[in-house]
Amino acid sequence: MPNDPVHCVLLSRTLDLRKYLSAEITKLEGRVTFVDHLGGTDPAAVRMAVGWFPHADAFDHYPNLTAACSIGAGADSILVCPSLREGIHVVRVVEPAQAQMMSGFVIWHAIYHQRRFGTYLANQRERVWKRLGQRTAQEVPVGILGYGAIGARVAADLAALGFPVKAWSRTAKPASAGVTGFHGADGLAKMLGETEILVNLLPLTTETRGILKADLFSRMQPGGYLIHVGRGEHLVEADLLAALDSGQLAGAALDVFHVEPLAPEHPFWGHPNIVLTPHDACDVSLAATGQTILATAEALQAGQTPKDTVDRTLGY
């Protein structure tokens, strides 16, 4: 006898998840039944959620809910929810295609810095013909904060293009060919001293909140470059502006911000050494999100822990 569909509630105070996931909701019909928050379905029948910044008390309504899927690679928007209780598995979306998309985005910014494209673009606007000289990729060491599925792909691709690549993770991980691994507080200080381009791919946790600050920038090689594609809350914004003003950092690429959309009066917009994008470095695909929802539903029916469940203590 086939299993009954799993009831899954849509929990978000910022996004219309039914609209966002409409194609996947159709595909999963018969296996997952999506219900709206406070939509009249018996709350006791709800076994799981899809969540993106749920309301503070959202989970209190569903006594038998035991899993909550994010719609992105990070689960922080669920983990910060005050009503998230012990015993709920929080699941993130892991997708190789997303890692490739992020990798292309990071590579573009790394070459932008290496090859001084910001100066070329400014010179073109002024109709100035001036050769800038060239540094090889081998002369521009890159340090990566976060060496999970995405970090590993970014590191491997940068190494293949000739960049010396270092990667830092909280705990020791095996490093791939061409990548030097670092871990722990000592490892971070050591890596920063050998880093010109710093790529932030960390998850947002209590430990990593505010990690991109003056002290960290001061440990990097002078004239460095920050590629920030983690979460807005990783960055102390005033410290970044000070590091750019002093020349400790030559520039920064920012895709994430404390408040999104970024306010029109924010100084980042007009800063000559900042390239910013509207949190668009890489989405997970809807198809991957749909697969994660289905796999989570099937795991619950089988009485197993869903794949890609985050460690609640670590936050990723």
Next chain:
Amino acid sequence: MPNDPVHCVLLSRTLDLRKYLSAEITKLEGRVTFVDHLGGTDPAAVRMAVGWFPHADAFDHYPNLTAACSIGAGADSILVCPSLREGIHVVRVVEPAQAQMMSGFVIWHAIYHQRRFGTYLANQRERVWKRLGQRTAQEVPVGILGYGAIGARVAADLAALGFPVKAWSRTAKPASAGVTGFHGADGLAKMLGETEILVNLLPLTTETRGILKADLFSRMQPGGYLIHVGRGEHLVEADLLAALDSGQLAGAALDVFHVEPLAPEHPFWGHPNIVLTPHDACDVSLAATGQTILATAEALQAGQTPKDTVDRTLGY
């Protein structure tokens, strides 16, 4: 008994080669003696030249000269010299590091188009927060004109980043993993029909002069992108502007021009869909040029044809 140094004349009407090559000239002392054009040395003692746009009659002065080295990957600046006679080996500089430098440059422009960075940069200037959606590299086919040492590296790197890569050469060549090879006139038409981003890496020859013209652009996928890093004379400039105006091409990256430096009044400077750089995509290193000069001198002493001698009929 060691060989006497080989006398090598410096031939350029556009560049101070003694200054440009000064470090290499010092290194090669005792093995190659560099003399200035019409500088008083017995012309009959001169066995070889380093050339970059030599004067029209330059080679007529040196009856025993049998080799001329370029200072770049292309030898066209020597091949167009009217006094270049049969029996002079024309040698170009082949350097793996140059291929890597070119590859990074091309990758940057390919991702610029794929990820719509031109629009992001314009939106930042206007303080517009607008997500643009994402296309994977797999959705953006790249065609490469020229599949020599540099083309092969560019093709392999783009393929590793997920782009579908096609490469065209005059005659059939074995293609690497992830690269589809095309050759001949039919092959060119077929490749263009499957190409969104076209990368020009061809040598400048009588066959390739003016190859980037209206007919070629019209065979590409609509909304395509040209990355032109060959020689200025490959491009029919008016046809490019027309293709941009009609939308047949969405944009172009130009590093080389008919007249360099590009005149301040040239329409390319201010075109919203052109990114231009001052012929700075990739130099060969001075060290590689020095090694090529030395290897050529040694080949002459040994009575051998120098390595990397171009085929005068083909022009590369």
